[in-house]
Amino acid sequence: MSTVVSAQQVSKRFRDVTALDDVSFTLEENRIHGLLGRNGAGKTTLMQIMTGQLLASSGRLTIDGRSPYENETVMSRVCFIKESQTYPQYFKVRHALESARLLFPGWDEDFAQALLADFRLPLNRQVRKLSRGMHSMLGIIIGLASRAPLTLFDEPYLGLDAVARHLFYDHLLTDYAEHPRTVVLSTHLIDEVGELLEHVLLLDQGRVLLDTTAEDLRGQVVTVAGPGSAVDELAAEYEELHREILGRYARATLRGTFGTAERARAKALGLDLEAVSLQDIVVRLTTAHARSGDATTTGTRKKETLR
Ligand SMILES: Nc1ncnc2c1ncn2[C@@H]1O[C@H](COP(=O)(O)OP(=O)(O)OP(=O)(O)O)[C@@H](O)[C@H]1O
Numbered sequence: 001m002s003t004v005v006s007a008q009q010v011s012k013r014f015r016d017v018t019a020l021d022d023v024s025f026t027l028e029e030n031r032i033h034g035l036l037g038r039n040g041a042g043k044t045t046l047m048q049i050m051t052g053q054l055l056a057s058s059g060r061l062t063i064d065g066r067s068p069y070e071n072e073t074v075m076s077r078v079c080f081i082k083e084s085q086t087y088p089q090y091f092k093v094r095h096a097l098e099s100a101r102l103l104f105p106g107w108d109e110d111f112a113q114a115l116l117a118d119f120r121l122p123l124n125r126q127v128r129k130l131s132r133g134m135h136s137m138l139g140i141i142i143g144l145a146s147r148a149p150l151t152l153f154d155e156p157y158l159g160l161d162a163v164a165r166h167l168f169y170d171h172l173l174t175d176y177a178e179h180p181r182t183v184v185l186s187t188h189l190i191d192e193v194g195e196l197l198e199h200v201l202l203l204d205q206g207r208v209l210l211d212t213t214a215e216d217l218r219g220q221v222v223t224v225a226g227p228g229s230a231v232d233e234l235a236a237e238y239e240e241l242h243r244e245i246l247g248r249y250a251r252a253t254l255r256g257t258f259g260t261a262e263r264a265r266a267k268a269l270g271l272d273l274e275a276v277s278l279q280d281i282v283v284r285l286t287t288a289h290a291r292s293g294d295a296t297t298t299g300t301r302k303k304e305t306l307r
Pocket residue numbers: 014017018019037038039040041042043044045046
């Protein structure tokens with residue numbers, strides 16, 4: 001498996017705002033990557049740098065080994081679907097699709113037509129008269145039918161109802177299986193896409209908080225529940241992300257290695273182990289990071305990248 005995107009110590013500053021702070025990671029080919037993080041974490045800025053719309057203030061980001069900035073060869077392989085996409089005033093849906101057909105060498109017209117029918121998007125409606133959700137559908141259809149080797153979706157489903165969102169997930173999975181490509185999906189609807197993601201990059205305040213495969217992640221964060229003293233004993237060996245106390249009982253979300261031996265030990269202490277959803281992991285990690293960020297002022301903050 002080869003690397004498509006490589007970021008080395010990438011920072012982006014806008015006057016007094018540091019949107020990205022020393023970000024390093026790689027994205028492997030033919031995987032669905034989730035780019036997650038709270039509002040203002042730096043996701044859109046990172047996608048803009050990946051798609052050559054912005055230049056990093058420092059560091060180096062490459063696509064297939066080359067800088068995407070003002071590089072038509074690289075960009076012909078990239079499709080970026082963003083929430084704020086604008087089209088010329090007179091554009092109808094069909095004009096947007098015709099432009100996409102010219103722009104993307106891998107465009108599949110039959111697939112675009114099938115998607116159009118599934119989403120019930122009227123071909124002759126002016127884009128500026130589409131509802132918010134229909135506007136999102138247009139972006140999704142272009143993103144999927146482009147079959148671009150690197151396709152980025154930045155919050156692609158504003159205004160989309162649950163039926164349309166699941167149509168998107170289903171089509172993405174089916175088409176990705178038949179035509180593998182690298183997909184980067186930025187979203188706040190983490191639980192809905194949890195099963196889709198193969199790799200997770202979590203940003204918080206411009207830093208990488210988590211960079212791991214979804215499979216590894218599930219084994220790295222666990223909630224244990226049982227007598228408070230047993231939770232205390234186990235938690236002492238892990239990083240504790242969250243705790244709830246219910247009388248003599250406690251539930252703690254812990255981060256670390258949970259292999260067979262560690263699980264057996266927790267059981268022997270009388271603790272139940274519960275899997276943690278991706279959404280809960282993200283919430284717990286970013287909350288814990290915010291707490292450690294508060295400690296920055298006292299100089300105790302540590303960098304928390306889990307690989
Ligand atoms: N052009 C700009 N000028 C000044 N600040 C900017 C600019 N673009 C982004 N920022 C700031 O950079 C930070 C990261 O913004 P970004 O849009 O990348 O976050 P995000 O993770 O995509 O957020 P959201 O999930 O809310 O869309 C924010 O503090 C934002 O205000």
